[in-house]
Amino acid sequence: MVSGRDDAGRRSGAMRLSVLGAGAVGPAAAVLAASRGHAVTIWSPSGRGTAGIEGGMEAEGAVRGWFPLRVAAGLAEALDDAEAALLAVPAYAFPDLLPRIARALPPGLPLLIAPAASLAPLALDGLLAARGAPAVRAAIGAMATTPVTARRRAPGRVFVATVRAAVDVAAVPSAAAASMGALATALFGHASPAAPSALGAGIANANPIIHAVLALTNVTRIERAEEWPQYGLMTPAACRMMEALARERAALAALFGTPVLDLEESLHRANGVPLGPLAEMAARIAETRGAVAGPAAMETRYVTEDVPYGLAFYLWLARGQGLAMPVTEAVVTALEALWGRDLRRNPLLDGLDPGAIAEALDAGYGRG
Incomplete structure (x- = not known):
């Protein structure tokens, strides 16, 4: 069980994380990352998921405490100044959301997708290439499943049912699997065994x-x-x-x-x-x-x-x-x-x- 503090101070090695998705898993991953000292911004594609988050969220279950969260009104605002991003939405949201992310994602910003259903990381990489993104750009991480399981109890409260002990992580390109796994571990604390390719992460769940x-x-x-x-x-x-x-x-x-x-x-x-x-x-x-x-x-x-x-x-x-x-x-x-x-x-x-x-x-x- 993780019990967190209620101040906004940052620990050594903390990062600025943007969580894209505000159903249940997104907020739960956000409070988990915040409990580890990271500064977290959360964005809801529809705007409904962040309604009622007044500067932070109360976590129950495997993570407990009140944790500060900044709410972004738009996708560009969410990604601005971030050092890492997590996309945590249902797979059926990918077809509409990935093109929006491809237009807004800074080239140097590493993005984790959890879970990386189908070939979502590869599809996003294709969209980035089609829009003329630089050849040298950050990797896209493919997580086999989410770092947590959760239920949303109220607009400002989330129940974290479980915190994963391990999540396989791959990447596009595949050589970046170890670095993207290290990023996932730094953010959420679980072990991150490297998967050979994003395909493995896409069928591992x-x-x-x-x-x-x-x-x-x-x-x-x-x-x-x-x-x-x-x-x-x-x-x-x-x-x-x-x-x-x-x-x-x-x-x-x-x-x-x-x-x-x-x-x-x-x-x-x-x-x-x-x-x-x-x-x-x-x-x-x-x-x-x-x-x-x-x-x-x-x-x-x-x-x-x-x-x-x-x-x-x-x-x-x-x-x-x-x-x-x-x-x-x-x-x-x-x-x-x-x-x-x-x-x-x-x-x-x-x-x-x-x-x-x-x-x-x-x-x-x-x-x-």
Whole structure:
């Protein structure tokens, strides 16, 4: 647990951090960074997320205390004078937000994206190159997941459920992974194992697999707005389907020389429970954390975000490599039938060739 001070003084080695995104994760990451002595500015793309933040936020849970935060009215103001930036928004916000960031991002400002769903760092690098950004510019960090999990309790209060012990970090260009990992560690305190490429960070998050299966196996509960405990319903049968999806994802990652954590290790890192069979780990989380509620509305990111920017993204990559992923294909098709909509549309991939991204992942676009 992190307990912070309530003054605005800066510790040795502190940085000026701009957090772009003010839902739950953005404010939680902001207070975590502030608890470590960094001076934090926060910006909301819509403006709604920062309403009610009066000079700072109260944190509860794994981080406790009141922490000063400066609210920026606009993106340019948020990035002005920053030494580092964190983009923490849902993946479905990337298509509209990345072009805005590409127009405003100073060339020397390193940006971390958490989580780096699909190929968001590579897509941003392409936008920067297209707008004529200098060949020599800061790296873009690709975090496999967020530094925290959180819930927004009130406009000026956030509950930090967990602080990650470790988050894999890659970069565009790939050679900058170690430096971007060091930046993430300095800001948030977690270990930052280097991932070979932004692709690894983009497919390392376990949520698309876990969330898609939970949505599939609990769709009637979701549709009826019932309360249900998501970890408590990770039964052996549901876990078998998750493990089948994870095996197909691992085969895909292997084609790119990118190892990914198995689901058990992901749960262990996120929740601190001992390693064991997946269903037993989920039951242990349910016992120790209580009933973590699953979604109770069909408009849930478990489907609207984690399928297009997760499972469907895997299928797009697999087609470029000639790899069959029958279980993943079946789950996406079933969810499309249940939700009655196209869940494969991912604008981040427009203009990218899934069979020819290895060089871009290594060197980026238009970099010297």
